[in-house]
Amino acid sequence: MAEYKLTTPLSDDDIIKLKAGDKVLLSGVVYTARDAAHMRIVESIKKGEELPFDPKGQVIYYVGPSPARxxxxxxxxxxxxxxxxxxxxxILIELGQKGMIGKGKMSDEVKEACVKYKACYFASIGGAAAVVGKAVKKAEIIAYPELGPEAVRRLEVEDMPLFVCYDAHGNDLYEIAKKEWANKL
Amino acid sequence: MSEIRNVSVKDIEEAIYKLALDAAYHIPEDILEAEKKAYENEKSETAKKVLETIFENIQVSSEEEFPLCQDTGLGIIFMEVGQDVHFTDGYIIDAINNGVERAYKDGYLRKSSCHPLTRANYGNNLPAIVHTFVVPGNKVKLIFDAKGGGSESMSKVQMLKPADGRAGIVQTVVDWMIQAGPNPCPPTIVGVGIGGDFERAAVMAKHATLRHVGQPSDDPELADMEQEILTKINNSGIGPAGLGGLTTALAVHIEMQPCHIATLPLAINTACHVNRHKEIEL
Incomplete structure (x- = not known):
């Protein structure tokens, strides 16, 4: 398993070299969006409206941060x-989004989109939020402020530690890891 | 019988305020101990790394008063009220809500309550969810549980058939937790409620997650089931954060009470690896 330093926006070449299980330290701009923001973004796509940001080459972090001191x-x-x-x-991967950051499993449709359009799902450690928050150097709300924690934010991150979970070759880290460690007690 | 005792709801508000802040930043000691023990027994290098990150997070959170998790939860309160308590100075539920609202504002905690359909955020994390139990005596015991949405979503109530019995319960809980996989932020504490009725099983399951971690049930048969389920879950290989290892759950805690001859209610409530809860007796 390799370790990479990547800076957004990401290219097809950045994505193709990644394999499930690799570690990535991600820097640059990432956008935050959760359920409510995604509903609005996809609604805007359907209506042909302008989006809060162009998804091409971008990474979306599934997060609703706690308020800043x-x-x-x-x-x-x-x-x-x-x-x-x-x-x-x-839908967003088809429009050029290159990565998602979150935790837990996603669907087969997401895996297939990662292969077809060369994108990657990065897993972060859920519940290690104070540590992960420290990788964020700057944050500003750029859309839907009324959604509070669910507003879309533009974050500048430095060396955010991530695991490649679904790669562009159809591999799934959760499945690989589970198989490796099953029945070992 | 104890004497009738006046308890000011202002004291309850203050207690809830302090418990909510304490829960957000400082992990319960028993959970940290269980995680350290898991670290010693873990054979996966990745799992050890994940646990090290979890320990670092616990330290940063406590020292700098950053919430352990950005999802600081809804406020769930288990309140045991002695029947000889007389509340004064206002309405008890208002006082609890005031304590929660002030803590979430002053402590820079995330406000997560919203309208179920429009999803509009209420901005105050209210209302708190209060489970009240009347008990003998003239004391008030409060348990504050900051329950996040990730682990809560990996919960369910299932009305089994009586014939499903012990084996059916074990299988249902194990299958459910393996299907949940990395979603509820393992290593988890798995709360199980057996019997009662539909809603009582759910309340028991959540209450069970708050038991001192790893302390077996007083009932030897349940203690045996807890161990069997725990071993099966940890043999799944899911591991901390779902990245592989021997520690998928820290403990399984079961509560049980009698049920109807036609039913076998089963509830599963999972708590994530920060399982934030604090308690006080007034």
């Missing part, structure tokens, strides 16, 4: 459970 860019900011974004991820 004065002088800090963000509060705790660990990943939320990704399967709730199953209906939306393939």
């Amino acid at each position: 004065p002088g800090k860019p963000i509060g705790s900011a660990g990943p939320t459970t990704s399967y709730r974004m199953n209906p939306f991820a393939p």
